[in-house]
Amino acid sequence: MKKHIFLLSMMVLVLAGMLAISPAMAQTDPLPSWNDSAPKKAIVAFIKKVTEEGSSDFVPVPERIATFDNDGTLWAEQPMYFQFIFALDRVKALAPTHPEWKDQEPFASLLKGDLKSALAGGEKAMLEIVMVTHAGMTTTEFEQVVKDWLATAKHPKTKRPYTEMVYQPMLELLAYLRANGFKTFIVSGGGIEFMRPWTEKVYGIPPEQVIGSSIKTKFELRDGKPALVRLPELNFIDDKAGKPVGINEHVGRRPVAAFGNSDGDQQMLEWTQAGPGARLMVLVHHDDGIREFAYGAESKIGTFSNALMAAATKNGWTVISMKNDWKRIFP
C-alpha cells in the first residue's frame, strides 16, 4: 500500500511539474539587460495590467499587438542606415556591368568614394541609387542578394555583422511580450523586402509581421515560370504619417504598445495612444556615445527632435536612456 501511495505521489508531482513549467519560468527576470529604472518598471507594470484576468485594463490575446520601429529601435542606424550601406555596396558590385556609371552621377562620384558629391543631388540621387540596387530582379533573387550581403558585410566601426548590431534589451523585450501573448510587428521606414530575409532568425518576427516601405512588384511569366518582378517605382513610404496607414493596411488593428526612437515614429505612437484602455508608448533615446552612438535633435539619421521630446513629456510616453536604463547594448 505504501508503495502505491509513493508511486501515485510521484506521478502527481511529475504531472504537476509538467503543467507548472510556465509559472516557474515566469519567476526569472525576463528583462535581465535592463536596469531596474523607470522604463523597465513601466513596461512590467503595463504587461501585468493588460494580461491579468479580471484587471480593468485586460486586453484579450488577439488584440495584443505591439509594433516596433527597426532602425535605431531594434538595431543600430549609425553612421548611416544599414540599408543605404547595402545599396552603396551593391553599386560597387554592379559597377562592372554598368560601364556607363563612370560618367553618370550620382554613380561616378560614388564609385570614386566621394559620397558627399554623390548625394549632392539630394532625394533624386538617393532614389536613383535605391532603384538601381533594389529593382529589376525577381523577389526571390533580391532575397538572395540581401542574404549574401548580410553573410559577409561588416559594420564600419564595430566590424561585427549587421545582424549582431541589434539591441539585447530589445530582444529580451520582444520575447517577453510574446511570452505574454503579444504578436510583435516591425513597422519600419526601411524596405519591407530588405528586412524579411532575416527578421525571423534575428528577432523571431516572421515575414508576415514585417511592415515597411516598398516598391511595386508585377506578376509575370519568366521563361514560362511565374515570378514577381521588382519595379523601379515607389509603392509605399512607411514613415511618419505613413506608419499608422501601414499598420492599418497590414494589421487591421490598432497596437496597444508601440516602440520607436525618432520623429518618424511620432504618428505611430499617437495612433496607438488614441485607442481606448491601457496603452504603452516608448521611445529609445541614443545618449550613449561610448557603448553605442550619441545623437538626437541635430542628427539627420534618426532625428529625435526637441518637438518629439516635448510630445513625449506632454503625452506621458516612456523615454529610454540607453546610457542609464540598459545594462548592455549588444548581445
Add this chain to the structure above:
Amino acid sequence: MKKHIFLLSMMVLVLAGMLAISPAMAQTDPLPSWNDSAPKKAIVAFIKKVTEEGSSDFVPVPERIATFDNDGTLWAEQPMYFQFIFALDRVKALAPTHPEWKDQEPFASLLKGDLKSALAGGEKAMLEIVMVTHAGMTTTEFEQVVKDWLATAKHPKTKRPYTEMVYQPMLELLAYLRANGFKTFIVSGGGIEFMRPWTEKVYGIPPEQVIGSSIKTKFELRDGKPALVRLPELNFIDDKAGKPVGINEHVGRRPVAAFGNSDGDQQMLEWTQAGPGARLMVLVHHDDGIREFAYGAESKIGTFSNALMAAATKNGWTVISMKNDWKRIFP
C-alpha cells in the same frame, strides 16, 4: 489512508486527462461534411505528407501558409457579390442626405430600383457607387457601418444573415489546417476593410491575415484626435495577377496551399504551385443548383472559364464538385 489514495488517484486522472486532450481529439474525422471522394483524400494526404516528421515533403510550421479566396470559396457570391449588395443598401440609406442623387446617375436609377440602368455606366458607375459608400469616413466609422449592416441584412434567396452563407466544409478545412500548424489567410478581390470586421468571428481568421482590395487612407487629426480617413481613391486591386502581389506584400512567403473558385484565382494557384516541394491547389466548382447555385463559364460573377478548367486539368489541381464532394453546404 484510503482517502489519500483516492484523492491522489483523482489528481492523477485529472492531470493526465489535461495532458491527453489533444491526442484524443485528433482521432475524430476533421472533415465530417466532406464525402470520402477524391478532394478530401487529396487534402488529407497532402496534410499528412507536409506535417509528418521525416517525410521528404515536410514543411516547417512557420512556412505552412494557406491562402483562401473569399467570395465563392468561403462564402456564397450569388445573386451578386455581397459587398455590392452592401453598397446598394448604403446608397439607399444615404439617399436622404443626398437629394442631388435623384437626378444623378447611377444613383437615380438605383434608387428607383432599376439596377440594370444604374449599371449601364459600366465600371465607372460601379466605382462611383463603391466610392460614395466606402470612402469619406474614418476606418473606425466604416467598421461600424459594416457591422451594423451585417447585423440586420438578409440574403435575398435564403433570408439568412450573410455571415451564415459560409460553407461548412470550408470551415472544417480551415480548422483542420490550423490544427496542423497552418496559418490561414484570406486573399480576396473584395474590400479588405469590408471583411476584417467579421472574419475572426466567422472563420477564425484575424484581421492581420486578411488581404483584399483597398482604397487609400490618410492619417490626420480630427478634432485633435488621430484618425485614418478613407479616401475615394483606389489603392490596390487584389484580383488575378494582383493576388500573388498582395500575398507577397502581406505575407512575404509563398503559400504551400491555395484555394479559389474562379478565374480571379488562377495566378494565385500558379504562384503557389511554382514553389519547390509539395503544394496543394484547389478550386471549388459551383455545380449544385439545388443546395446552392450552379454557375461557371457563363457567369459574370465568379467566372469559372473553360480555360481555368483546362489549366486545372493540365496542372493537376483538385476541383471540388459542391454537388458530389460536400455532404452539406451551409452550417
